[in-house]
Amino acid sequence: MAEISFSNLSKNYGSIEVLRNINLYIKDGEFIVLVGPSGCGKSTLLRLIAGLETITGGEISIGSQIVNDLEPRDRDLSMIFQSYALYPHMDVARNMGFSLEIRKENKDKRQSLVAKAAKTLGLEDYLDRLPKALSGGQRQRVAMGRAIVRKPRAFLFDEPLSNLDAALRIGMRFEIAKLHQKLGATMIYVTHDQVEAMTLADRIVVMNAGEIEQVGTPIDLYEQPQTLFVAKFIGSPSMNIVPASQSDDGIELPGGKTVKPGGWSKNLNPVQLGFRPEHLSLVEIGKADCTGKAIVTEHLGSDTFVYVDVKGWDPVIVRQRGNSNIQSGTELGISFDTSRLYMFAKDGKTIRGTDT
């Protein structure tokens, strides 16, 4: 169990700067999820913590110890790889007990620890199989088992569920959440999956092009994105972003009406306006803020996403509860929840209204 912190961390490969200016403090026992577009440096950051890559600037400390030059084996962390990286020539039991074998624990202790982990993960029946005789989900659990047989200072996960099918993913997500509750260990988790990030994280770290864009609880990021990038990245389907032109009494909408986002004042000069699909409602044309034609509707059962073509904007997505029956081509009226409108400045920062 340990806290982990980075100060001014950076990483270059030759002249390529992959990470820069990373500052973060992770509390003991916290579940941190790293998200960001492909290539933004999530895996690299994880590997720096693990010690599998050497850092080129700044400091990493685990507990109160600076670990910049510590070998991976001396950092006492567990990592779960996307590829699982199971040892193909060892059976499941030996795979799981490998770290104990390395530490020269005696056989009885090894067996009992492996059995305990196997029980937690439902692997008791597979202990003497080789990894090649396991399904993807079972392999994933062996990889988890290998990590939990000992009590490392922290767990690192690099997209551990991305090779599983949807149903297994949900199951394993639940297992990981339970595991975190049970062990109370610090966990750092990389994922591309919005739902994993939102459900598992105590705090989410959004990364972009080698830098930390914003850190916060899932709800923070959802409700108060500090930048356009975070606003677009968090939430699924993502926030609608449209160009904003300002007039004296608010932001002009196609069709001539204006809206005043919460905290509006004249000198904010937003260039873009953002609103989430779930904060739009479909209303009668006469009461609408603006209108458009339905292009496509996607039915998920619980929700319906309606793509609306509003003149001058990219298609706007509206989320409807339940199963609403809208024919494409129908003229629809859209109404905004003005307290849930986001304004973005030219530099991509969110503009805070005067009274929010």
Next chain:
Amino acid sequence: MEGQTIKSANNTVLGRNSPRLSPHRKTSMFSAKMRSVFEPWLYLSPAIILLVLVMFLPLVIGFTYSFQHYSLFRPNDITWAGFANFEQLWSDWKFWKALKNTVWWTFGSVSIQFILGLGLALLLNRTFPARRLIQALVFLPWAVPTFLSGLTWAWLFNPVIGPLPKILYAVGLTDSAYESILADPAIAMWGPITANVWFGIPFFAITLLAALQSIPKDLYEAAAMDGASAWQGFTKITLPFLAPMIAITVMLRTIWIANFPDFIYTMTKGGPANSTEIVATYIFTTAFRRLDFGYASAVAMVLLLLLLAYAFILLNMRRIQAKG
């Protein structure tokens, strides 16, 4: 082993061909059946004939020679000898000495070649500048004809003009800068072994390097996270992965080297006082110097049997190990 290859090859051909033969079944079940039996053999016949000509025939001829008094000094007196050649061999001290030398020569060469070859493969498996060029250069000894290398090494060991005796003296391994290593029965074998090691390292390096490169890198990372040191990574991941390749290359090299007289013949001719005579050179001199083909064939048969036994034991060990 040859018979086995032919048989298994035959099976696959049969299996693949039978569905195609079905149209014939209507006309005559019998001839279709005959065809399905003989057709594959027909296709294989060029290969079989070639194998028989180049492999079996010489083997059979050698086998029959070993039961004859067959000396080119007495070409008119070639008679069946029964086991006379083998009885002679049993009491031939030169043969026993050659056998002992063969063991020394073979295991000395193979073990040093293997260890240095593995070391080289591990070095070449890292990234460093000009890696490709150096990898290519390492394999150069294979490109040199063995007789040329043998003569070069003999020259390098030459006590008057060769540099090696002086170097060995300088590092304190010998007592004189003019030590004639190849002429000293106690240590002469090290001459050809040295040449053979130089010649054989690339083989191990190239095959083991290929095997090393097929080991997924993330296994080492996983092992490092599990707390393994570099040495533990080597023993618990690298070696198990290399084991099949090690078994097969060591076996092949052992057989080749036991049969490989070139360096000994060019460097010491089996001397001094038979101290470097191995079975392969003994066969060679018996057959082509003393022109006694019958006796040479008997020795060759014994060597063949010993090597077959060795291969058999090694393959079985490997099979048991793979199972357990």
